[in-house]
Amino acid sequence: MAKVVDLLDKYYKQTNYNCAEAVFCAAREAWNLDIPEEAVKMMACFGGGMGTGIVCGAISGGGAALSCKFVEGDGGHTSPLLMDLTRKYIRRTREAYGSEACKDLRKQFHTPEERCYHTICKVATILDEVYEEGIKASSAE
Numbered sequence: 725m726a727k728v729v730d731l732l733d734k735y736y737k738q739t740n741y742n743c744a745e746a747v748f749c750a751a752r753e754a755w756n757l758d759i760p761e762e763a764v765k766m767m768a769c770f771g772g773g774m775g776t777g778i779v780c781g782a783i784s785g786g787g788a789a790l791s792c793k794f795v796e797g798d799g800g801h802t803s804p805l806l807m808d809l810t811r812k813y814i815r816r817t818r819e820a821y822g823s824e825a826c827k828d829l830r831k832q833f834h835t836p837e838e839r840c841y842h843t844i845c846k847v848a849t850i851l852d853e854v855y856e857e858g859i860k861a862s863s864a865e
Contacts, residue, residue, distance in 0.1 A: 726754040728786070728855070729848040736841055742771025743840050744781035744788075747848055751789030755855065759792055780826040782844040783817060786851040794858055802832025805861055813854045817847055 731750035735741055741749065744767040752759050769775070770784035788812055794806040817824050821832060833842040 725781050727787075727848075727852045728754045729845055729852055730754070732841070732844055732848055735849055736844060738755060741761065742768065743786035744768070744843050745771035747766075747782045747785030747844055747851070748789050750848065751786060751851065751855075753790075754852075755789065755793055758790065767843045775823060777827030778828070779824055779828050780817075780847060782840070782847040782849065783824055786813060786847060789851075790855070793855070794862065799810070805858060809854050812857070816850045816854070820850065821846065 728747065728750045732746060735753075737741070739746070739763075739783035745764055747762055748767045751757070762811040762834075767781075767785055767788060769828065770779075770788075771781040773779055773781060774784075790813065791800065791806060791808050794809060795805060796803040796806070801805055808842055814824050822827055823829060828844045830840065834840055835842070
């Protein structure tokens with residue numbers, strides 16, 4: 725099975741997608757999610773921490789993909805597994821890199837040549853781990 729991190733070059737370096745769009749598209753392909761291309765447009769505003777440096781767009785894109793995979797019932801508020809995975813995803817990113825904010829992660833990993841590629845790879849590695857835990861948990865139910 726492909727991992728999100730393995731597809732980031734395709735969706736970040738070989739397209740004009742921002743961090744949120746790239747992670748979302750990589751997850752869509754890696755996890756075989758049936759999401760139309762048109763849905764990628766919904767992710768555009770999340771790049772660069774919604775253009776303000778708040779929550780990293782890569783985290784937002786990954787969170788949206790987790791929602792597409794794990795939402796149950798009437799939405800997030802009725803999806804305990806999704807909410808647990810989302811909390812783990814953000815907590816682990818914060819623990820590993822000191823923050824989930826774009827402005828903080830950008831200071832650590834952004835380069836003019838690679839832009840946020842290193843950031844999204846680090847975030848996607850955590851996303852891949854959380855996804856695997858979600859698959860195991862959902863198959864155990």
